[in-house]
Amino acid sequence: MDNFDYQKNRELLRLATAGSVDDGKSTLIGRLFYDCNAIYEDQLLGMKKVSKKKGFKEIDLSLLTDGLAAEREQGITIDVAYRYFNTSKRRIIIADVPGHEQYTRNMITGASEADVVLILVDASIGLTNQSKRHLFLASLLGASHIIVVINKMDAVNYSQKVFEKIKNDFINYATKLNIKDLEFIPVSALKGDMVVNRGENMPWYGGDTVLYYLENTPFTDRNLINFRLPVQMVIKFGERLRGYAGKIESGVIKEGEEIMVLPSEKKTKIKSIIVSGHKVKYAFSPQSIIVRLTDEIDVSRGDMIVRGNNRPEISSELEVMLCCLTNEPLRQGKSYLIKQTTKTSRVAINSINYRLNINTLHRERVDRLELNEIGRAFLKSNDQFLFDVFIKNRNMGSFILIDEITKNTVGAGIILNKGQKKAKNEKKKNFTKRGAVLWFTGLSGSGKSTIADEVREKLEKRNIDCERLDGDIVRQSLTKDLGFSRQDRDSNISRVSYVANLLSKHGVLVLATFISPYRKQREMVRKQVSDFIEIFVDAPLEVCQRRDTKGLYKKAGQNEVKDFTGITDPYEEPKKPDIHLRTDKIPLDECVNKILAYLENKKLI
Numbered sequence: 001m002d003n004f005d006y007q008k009n010r011e012l013l014r015l016a017t018a019g020s021v022d023d024g025k026s027t028l029i030g031r032l033f034y035d036c037n038a039i040y041e042d043q044l045l046g047m048k049k050v051s052k053k054k055g056f057k058e059i060d061l062s063l064l065t066d067g068l069a070a071e072r073e074q075g076i077t078i079d080v081a082y083r084y085f086n087t088s089k090r091r092i093i094i095a096d097v098p099g100h101e102q103y104t105r106n107m108i109t110g111a112s113e114a115d116v117v118l119i120l121v122d123a124s125i126g127l128t129n130q131s132k133r134h135l136f137l138a139s140l141l142g143a144s145h146i147i148v149v150i151n152k153m154d155a156v157n158y159s160q161k162v163f164e165k166i167k168n169d170f171i172n173y174a175t176k177l178n179i180k181d182l183e184f185i186p187v188s189a190l191k192g193d194m195v196v197n198r199g200e201n202m203p204w205y206g207g208d209t210v211l212y213y214l215e216n217t218p219f220t221d222r223n224l225i226n227f228r229l230p231v232q233m234v235i236k237f238g239e240r241l242r243g244y245a246g247k248i249e250s251g252v253i254k255e256g257e258e259i260m261v262l263p264s265e266k267k268t269k270i271k272s273i274i275v276s277g278h279k280v281k282y283a284f285s286p287q288s289i290i291v292r293l294t295d296e297i298d299v300s301r302g303d304m305i306v307r308g309n310n311r312p313e314i315s316s317e318l319e320v321m322l323c324c325l326t327n328e329p330l331r332q333g334k335s336y337l338i339k340q341t342t343k344t345s346r347v348a349i350n351s352i353n354y355r356l357n358i359n360t361l362h363r364e365r366v367d368r369l370e371l372n373e374i375g376r377a378f379l380k381s382n383d384q385f386l387f388d389v390f391i392k393n394r395n396m397g398s399f400i401l402i403d404e405i406t407k408n409t410v411g412a413g414i415i416l417n418k419g420q421k422k423a424k425n426e427k428k429k430n431f432t433k434r435g436a437v438l439w440f441t442g443l444s445g446s447g448k449s450t451i452a453d454e455v456r457e458k459l460e461k462r463n464i465d466c467e468r469l470d471g472d473i474v475r476q477s478l479t480k481d482l483g484f485s486r487q488d489r490d491s492n493i494s495r496v497s498y499v500a501n502l503l504s505k506h507g508v509l510v511l512a513t514f515i516s517p518y519r520k521q522r523e524m525v526r527k528q529v530s531d532f533i534e535i536f537v538d539a540p541l542e543v544c545q546r547r548d549t550k551g552l553y554k555k556a557g558q559n560e561v562k563d564f565t566g567i568t569d570p571y572e573e574p575k576k577p578d579i580h581l582r583t584d585k586i587p588l589d590e591c592v593n594k595i596l597a598y599l600e601n602k603k604l605i
Helices: 026-035 041-054 071-073 101-111 129-140 160-174 210-216 450-461 469-475 486-505 520-529 543-549 552-557 588-601
Strands: 011-021 080-087 090-096 114-121 143-151 182-186 235-239 239-246 252-254 256-263 265-277 278-280 283-286 288-293 304-306 311-325 335-340 344-355 363-366 374-387 396-400 411-416 437-441 466-470 509-513 532-538 579-582
Touching: 011 026, 011 239, 026 080, 026 090, 026 143, 026 210, 090 101, 090 532, 101 129, 114 129, 114 283, 129 143, 129 160, 129 239, 143 160, 143 210, 143 509, 182 210, 182 532, 210 283, 210 396, 252 265, 265 283, 311 344, 335 374, 335 411, 374 411, 437 450, 437 486, 437 520, 450 509, 450 588, 469 486, 486 509, 486 520, 532 588, 579 588
Parallel strands: 011 090, 011 114, 114 143, 143 182, 437 509, 437 532, 466 509, 532 579
Antiparallel strands: 080 090, 235 239, 239 288, 252 283, 256 265, 256 304, 265 278, 265 288, 311 374, 311 411, 335 344, 335 396, 344 363, 344 374, 396 411
16 A cells, blocks of 8 residues: 555555553544544444443543444454544554454554554553564564554553653563664543643653654655566557556656566566556556566566566575464475465475564474464475565565465465575675765756766676665655645655665665755755765756756746746755765766765775
């Protein structure tokens, strides 16, 4: 599901809520809706009637999400309940997942695609084994942001001491996990404190309310770098013309780009792209598209269209984390069907390395995984898998196991690495010792993209891992909802710097080309990124206007483009850039060599 509502240009946030039984998840969600006036009148009337029937003086807000009859009777959540919630800034899909241990598989379903996971805790009880399980699963599933909401603060007299103790208990457990962002908010879902409104009972807490956090936390977990199009279907247009349909699992593609079809490794170009029946110049994840290729080559369902210099991993063996979803154990040595992207193959569980005790995080030797148990395993197939590891690409790094006879889904997992044997003829990449972000700033037409593309080509020839973040492409996808006001430009740069920092942490040299006209913006990026290299691509305004490769200066002069840097909006030149390139005085190859020499001197290449 996409992070954007393309019709209304508002971000779509995917939220999963989890917690132990009676922690108050359903009440919290009900409070969120109620205080935002987001409950339909007929729903509210029905909730009031049921509450009165139960003898409650106030409306029971948990009734909003406890939709199954068994849930209403027992006062618990069993199934994954999805709710849709609009605010002035975002559209939010809430997956309310069950708290019972026996419904761990349901939590995996609800949290597997979440941008934010909210874990609810009862302030009078604190950290439980089930809370540990939820925290572990959220980290395992790669949630970018996790918020621990400590509920029922009214039951402990809104005690700051209780809040701090629970927070420290969580942090001590979380240090053993791979968590990017962990926040804590004390609330009373019953009374409404710190959910939508701050209330007056916790003046000692100066952080965000739950609603403010959900509306304003930046998230950019979509992989827009690695283009992956698993072929779902071959479509014929007449006798000779063919198109290839599928969902873009990650990345961006443009008409005319050179691509490669795997596993055949045949190269060709994108002749045309069709989205929703219309020809377009580009497409991006997670759009479903049809592409036509310049050359007639053999492409079938299960093949994958990628860029030749940016391929997924290829192996017949996988190292995975696996969860059993059925009463029939997953057994070492048994064969199953595996569905990964559009391809279904036969696979065997070659070995189960260990089962993970989620409460203690200890590893236990087993030869099977029972219902809801999670373990590390090695899978082996006669087919080749085309994949990215889960931490890099969720869509390409996840799979399900299917029973060969019943066709029931019996397991789900994420790919950690290749198996024990590496694929044949694999080209080794020369990864840099550490990553860095090369930030190209300058006026439109100064030469930023031209230089960055040349640098990337030189780096790729050395087999150095690098990626390009281009301002135009990002504006068409990741930040499509933003305009060009100063505030929107700041938001644009904030999202881009988040993506760039993640890539650089994995040893990638990121070449980012953005006008980024304000010094404050660039200083913000410098603070967020470990290795930030500011490259000032400098050309006088009149030179840029003469070049005007995109015709933007002409449009700005005719008032067709507002807030255009250099014309109606100022550009603040860097005072002390790491690299200064005067493109009106030195040729392209000299600019490129100057950057490469800088990287060599810094021992980045």
